[in-house]
Amino acid sequence: MGIDIRHNKDRKVKRTEPKSNDPYLRLLVKLYRFLARRTEAKFNRIILKRLFMSKNNRPPLSVSRLARHMKKAGRDKKLAVVVGTVTDDARIFQLPKLDVCALHITAPARARILKAGGQIITFDQLAQKSPKGQNTVLVQGPRKARKAYRHFGPAPGVPHSHTKPYVHSKGRKFERARGRRKSRGYKN
Numbered sequence: 001m002g003i004d005i006r007h008n009k010d011r012k013v014k015r016t017e018p019k020s021n022d023p024y025l026r027l028l029v030k031l032y033r034f035l036a037r038r039t040e041a042k043f044n045r046i047i048l049k050r051l052f053m054s055k056n057n058r059p060p061l062s063v064s065r066l067a068r069h070m071k072k073a074g075r076d077k078k079l080a081v082v083v084g085t086v087t088d089d090a091r092i093f094q095l096p097k098l099d100v101c102a103l104h105i106t107a108p109a110r111a112r113i114l115k116a117g118g119q120i121i122t123f124d125q126l127a128q129k130s131p132k133g134q135n136t137v138l139v140q141g142p143r144k145a146r147k148a149y150r151h152f153g154p155a156p157g158v159p160h161s162h163t164k165p166y167v168h169s170k171g172r173k174f175e176r177a178r179g180r181r182k183s184r185g186y187k188n
Contacts, residue, residue, distance in 0.1 A: 015052040043133025050083035058084035059141035064092040101126045
């Protein structure tokens with residue numbers, strides 16, 4: 001008796017082009033595919049890979065978080081590169097001068113960056129300005145900020161699990177007995 005060889009796990013799924021048919025994104029892919037091939041810079045390969053990514057893997061980045069990243073030592077006078085959207089944050093009052101290159105910047109964020117004396121460029125301008133990614137800092141938004149991630153992890157109810165259960169509703173009558181009270185079996 002031979003063993004049955006299953007080939008369903010053979011293929012590693014990896015994007016080689018974006019799902020989107022946006023012509024401007026396609027042109028950027030064409031440009032960075034060329035740069036990734038013709039330059040030895042890892043920067044261009046990373047940009048190309050991120051241009052292929054789904055929206056969930058390109059989470060938005062707020063100007064406050066961007067400012068925090070750019071405040072670190074050795075990052076002044078460098079250009080922040082975000083393959084995704086930069087959004088405004090009303091909770092930060094004083095925005096420092098930021099030089100940003102992003103796929104998309106919301107109108108309020110754009111206004112605030114420019115008002116603070118910053119500069120906003122596109123990826124085709126970036127390719128001309130620094131084709132190998134010189135004087136740039138690659139930043140990205142928090143991927144695990146999605147609410148869906150609260151439900152991932154060890155099953156809710158097992159010891160030391162902080163995973164959020166999928167509950168019909170939050171209230172007195174829902175998931176308040178076994179595992180939640182000593183008097184009803186056990187309490188975690």
